[in-house]
Amino acid sequence: MARDVKNIEWVEVSLDFNRKPRLIGHLAWKRSERRSYFEFAGDFLSNSLPLSPFKLAASPGAVAAGHAPFEGLHGLFNDSLPDEWGRKLLDRRLQRLGYDHQTLSPLDRLCYVGDRGMGALIYKPQGQLDALEETTLDLDWLADQADLVQQEAPEADIDRLQANQGGSGGVRPKVVVGFNPETGLLVTDNGAGADPAYIPHIVKFKADADPDEIGPEEYAYSLMARAAGVIMPETRLIRGHRGLGYFAAERFDRNLSGRHHVLTLSGLLDADHRVPSVTYGDLLKVTRLLTRDERDVNQMFRRMAFNVLAHNRDDHAKNHAFRMDPDGSWHPTPAYDITYSSGPGGEHNLTIAGEGRSPGLGHLFDEAKASSIKRLNAEEAVEAVRAAIAQWPEFAAQAGLSDRRTAELDHVLNGRGAPHQASQHG
Known part of the structure; x- marks a missing residue:
């Protein structure tokens, strides 16, 4: 050390x-x-x-x-x-x-x-663990090491995984990397950002509770959300040597000029994300107070509509965030952690007009009214989300998701085909 x-x-x-x-x-x-x-x-x-x-x-004195x-x-x-x-x-x-x-x-x-x-x-002062040599990364090897950690195997390379996790949160195993889209090479992201050819990314691996195809599945969801008008970071499906697809998203807290100050809804409100403590009504209110921009409020409503209609119930207070510009103005970050999820006990972490287990269109429009969102704007957002979800099989095909998993989620999302038991994530 x-x-x-x-x-x-x-x-x-x-x-x-x-x-x-x-x-x-x-x-x-x-x-x-x-x-x-x-x-x-x-x-x-x-x-x-x-x-x-x-x-x-900001004020004088200790708080x-x-x-x-x-x-x-x-x-x-x-x-x-x-x-x-x-x-x-x-x-x-x-x-x-x-x-x-x-x-x-x-x-x-x-x-x-x-x-x-x-x-x-x-x-x-900065606590430093033994430095590891910077190197190109093998995602298949890192994924194997993440599996070993989850199995509590003593031979797991904890040092390499911890050095590459970069302070990211959440349950899913992940690493922060620099990715070169031209060559496909990945390197250790030491935070310096010296080489503009390598774009900062977060790459996720499978957690124990995830379906086997979680990488392509989350990538398909990112395509669907973008088609619905949800602002997303650039996302990719990076293939390992074994052909496995790992979901990757460009980091929105970094760019070539440096860092961005980002704060989650949890951090803004001192709200515990591990238990239901805030609602979508709170999120919309915070968005309006923080950004003073109705376009941002409408965008956050659209994300709520997508999470409800696309069955993403892992929507807790750390999965919504805001980014501050150097002049002190705030706006929502691009959306993240968007995929099929059953949520805790089968419910949304954030309730919609008081409903967490079975929210529907009525709850969405009730929340819009309570949050002073114009009915026409709410209707446009909901229709855009529904139109994108109807195209789910196309996005799944682009991501290379198996026909079986595509059909499972198509029945859940669109009521098409025979019912299957969809794997529950989240």
Whole structure:
């Protein structure tokens, strides 16, 4: 281990826009209270940006975090921490090195995020694990290692997987890579972004609960969502040497000039994404207050309609996010984690007009009315979504999804063909 970071009492937090880090303040951990305090730097206050406008507005003095839901951390900074898959990899790697990961505070974990997390926030001092040689990547090998981790196999290459997960969240195993569309080569993404030929991507692997063809399936869903008018990142299906298709999406928190500040709905509202704590009504209200742009509100309604009609119920508060421009204005990020999912207990994480288990068109239009969305705009969005979903077999064919899986989901989505037992994801 190059630098051991443990029992940290304070962390320096900076905002890295356009490769020009700017100190925004200091985060301190009060062990007697098991929570953190954040104080903005004076220079930042003199020319501040709304990094967390609802829960941590720029103002003098130290601001305490709540004890829940983020183990004593503010939502703004909790968004930087990997959860589920990324946390498991860090814990396993530290455990192998002889460290008790259970004693790490949230600030200790932020130090291991350092400058390699999602978004534009960076943390010092930086905890460094032994550096690995940068190399071209073999997705089939990485997928095999991810399977071994899920099986708790001791021979899994935890070091390589953890070094390449890049602070990404969620349950699905994934890596961050640089991908060259011209050559098809993938390289380790160390966050530098020095070679413009390699575009930053997130590549996902199969989780235990996923259907076998989750890669082509999510890619087909991304094509369908884009056809419905949902703003999506560029997506690809990258084939490994064994012919397996891995879903890949360009990162919207990075570009050639540097990083973007991104905050999820969970981080904006200090809302626990692990339990139903907010609704689509809340999401639409936040969108209007944050962006002050009805086009963004209409886009978010369209995403809600797509999730309902395309049976994507893994729509929790960390699966909706906003991106801040350097001038402090906010807009929704492109949509992500869009695929068939049964959700927790068969319900949407975010309810639609109070309904989570069986929402329909009536609930969509009730939500539109309650959220002051014009009826004509709501109808246009719903019709565009329905038209795209009706073309599901075409998108599935483009993605190379098997006829059987295509038919299974076509019956669920469009009522066509004989019923099948669709594999439940999410």
